[in-house]
Amino acid sequence: MFIQKENLETLEAIGLLAAELDVLPSDFSYTGIKDKKAITFQPMVVKKVTPERLKEIGNKMEKKGMRIYNIRSTYQHLRLGQLKGNHFDIIVRDLQKHSHDPSADLKKRISEAMENVETKGFVNYYGPQRFGQGQIVQTDQIGLALLSEKMVEAVKLFFTPEDTDDPVNNAKRYFLQTEDAKGTLVMLPEFKVREKMLLRALNRYGVNHEGCTKGWLNIPHSLRIFYVHAYCSKIWNEAASYRLKIYGLKAVEGDLVLSEENDESISLNDKVHVVTASEESARKYSIYQVVLPMVGHSIKYPSNKVGEWYHERLSKDELEMCKFRVSPLQLNIPGCYRLILKNVQNLSYFLEGGEKGIKIEDNHLNDLKVSLHISFDLDPSCYATVCLREIMKCDF
Structure with missing residues (x-):
């Protein structure tokens, strides 16, 4: 099916659909997160639901800012990034x-x-919507807490309210003041599926390290890792600004360039080449071929001042020894490479x-x-x- 939505986050839209169809948000698959402040179109697949059932809820969903098109059966789910553009x-x-x-x-x-x-x-920065622009607590802060395995802190950041008087933020405010997960569940609107999943575990196990860990495990893996990826994206943006500031728009010694070899038997790191001094002199590579790593456990860093910057920046967040695996949350962050310019x-x-x-x-x-x-x-x-x-x- 195709979903058209307006003034809704992709995850909010999935929450509304899941509540109406009586399935879990994890039963949905999609290729990416679309903006809230736009009219967006995207393909989506949901398990355990017939085309007829989806057609039945069409009118109700339109009243909530969504339209469902091209409903048909399929035998394959979608993956994040499974799109050409x-x-x-x-x-x-x-x-x-x-x-x-x-x-x-x-x-x-x-x-x-x-x-x-x-x-x-243009510089290939991650956009402000990746971090929840304008919010008091941004998604990268939650990601840092999860990477540091500070589970209680991550939960409290997640429930930090905005300065508005509405049912969602009033419920969040109440939870931070009382840690009453059961009472907060009653106050939250039905479509806030993520919050409710987390709160059900907190109600059962308590607002402590173990309870908060179980709470995070109670929400889908794609949502847990979203916060960690937001932190990694923030580091990438800062690295790109630093790289362009000190070396400008040319490929220099120690930069990383990515081979365009499509052989899947070659590992990602084997496709990464470190620019040599002679290659810099010969101008063998252009800035359009230079990549920077998204931090993770399986990436190379540039062997110039940019590589040093990465290590200093992670140390600042007390992640210099981070293995980028959060075993209690089943999170594995190998890292990847991203072109500086697009x-x-x-x-x-x-x-x-x-x-x-x-x-x-x-x-x-x-x-x-x-x-x-x-x-x-x-x-x-x-x-x-x-x-x-x-x-x-x-x-x-």
Whole structure:
């Protein structure tokens, strides 16, 4: 089936579907997490449910921000990352000139920005939604606590409320004040499946190290490892910024480059090559071939200042001896490699001014409220928010 959702996280959508279908969130498989603040489409597979049952709940799900399409039987589940890429259609409304560039020609600036990102690409950062942007506690903080096997701390971070007065945050606030898992279960809305799974174990085993460990084990593996991956992603982002700051846009001695060899019998580390001094002098590799490791137990680090930076950064979080295996939670983090720069594909755009459909004349462009319509494709695990930030040269 295909799920269209709006103003819902993928995991929230799965929680709503699971509650309605009387199955577990772990019965669902999908290829990736889609943004909350967007209208998104993605394939999904659910076990133990007939196509007829899915069709029955269609109207009810529409009222909750979801539509279900293309319902059919299948004999294969989906895996995270099992996709060729993502397509994005984005509208940026009420374009404004940068305050430091008020006299610029808007159309010219937009054209330059599009040409720049199309020819040079963008830094392949993990986007802010990976970390729960705007939340008091971000997902990478929970991931660090789990890697450190601080189970109680991870639970309390997970239940840290936002500064809003609503049923979910009131329930979280109550739990932190009382550690009353049973009472909190009653207060939480039905669709908060993750929280309820954790609380059921806490109610049974207590809010202690053992109880919190069992609580984390009570939620699906894909959700447990999501938090650890968020921490690893944060370290990667910081490493990319450091690497570009000290060495710039060229491949240097000690950098890592990844072979494009598709032979599956060759291990990932055997595909990683360390750039030599002579290769740097000969400019054998470009910055577009340089990768940085996502921390884990089976990766190589660059043999230059960037490698030293990784070790110092992990020491700062008291993870210098971390084996990146959390046995009590059945978490295994081998690590991987990620290109520093990425290119956008099939980029197109047009401008629209005033009322929808009005053609913009060049000489009136700067006097109108202008919307920019952008369409492009990105490889898996690349973030449209990061590409858009490169185009607009601002954070949002």
